[in-house]
Amino acid sequence: MTDDTTNETSVSPDAVEEPKPSSAKKAGAKPVARKIAHNAVIGSGDTDPVLYSKARVPGRTQNQKSLTVLHIQRRLADEGFAEAASAPGGKYEELTTLAVQKYQESLGDEPTGLLTRAQFEELFRDDPNVTITLDTIEDH
Numbered sequence: 001m002t003d004d005t006t007n008e009t010s011v012s013p014d015a016v017e018e019p020k021p022s023s024a025k026k027a028g029a030k031p032v033a034r035k036i037a038h039n040a041v042i043g044s045g046d047t048d049p050v051l052y053s054k055a056r057v058p059g060r061t062q063n064q065k066s067l068t069v070l071h072i073q074r075r076l077a078d079e080g081f082a083e084a085a086s087a088p089g090g091k092y093e094e095l096t097t098l099a100v101q102k103y104q105e106s107l108g109d110e111p112t113g114l115l116t117r118a119q120f121e122e123l124f125r126d127d128p129n130v131t132i133t134l135d136t137i138e139d140h
Contacts, residue, residue: 039129040071040074040129041129042067042070043067047128047129047130047131048067048071048129048130048131049067049068049130049131049133050067050068050071050072050120050124050130050131050132050133051068051133051135052115052117052120052132052133052134052135052136053135053136054066054067054068054069055068055069055072055092055114055115055120055140056092056114056115056140057092057093057097058092064091065089065090065091066090066091066092067090069090069091069092069096070089070090071124071127071129071130072084072092072096072100072115072123073085073087073089073090073096073099075123075124075127076096076099076100076103076123077099079103079106079123081099081102081103082099083095083096083098083099083102084096084099087099097113098113100113100114100115101113103119103123104119107119107122114139114140115140116139116140117134117136117139120132120134121134
């Protein structure tokens, strides 16, 4: 892991494969606002890619678990949204949707349960564990 605390954002029309989580690390402490775990990389690199296209409820034929969703849940829990900590790891379902809605309300935004591109970037701002990829042109 590097000491560089800036995360990169890229917009790519090409499909980027998201690595599958090898294991989920359990958090031991209660979340505190803007506290970012510095050891939350799941993959083998210095950072994990988080793909905006994966920040939603998957279709019936798509993978039900996602490394991106696991990191969304981690960040929401870090921000104090307990529903995300109770959600099944990597699955975007009711508890994750509720946590996203509460996060959106905290920003003064409409609580849709789906992150906009700007909300996605804000959630991962200053997170050294991830590299943000905005791989869709429009919001969900």
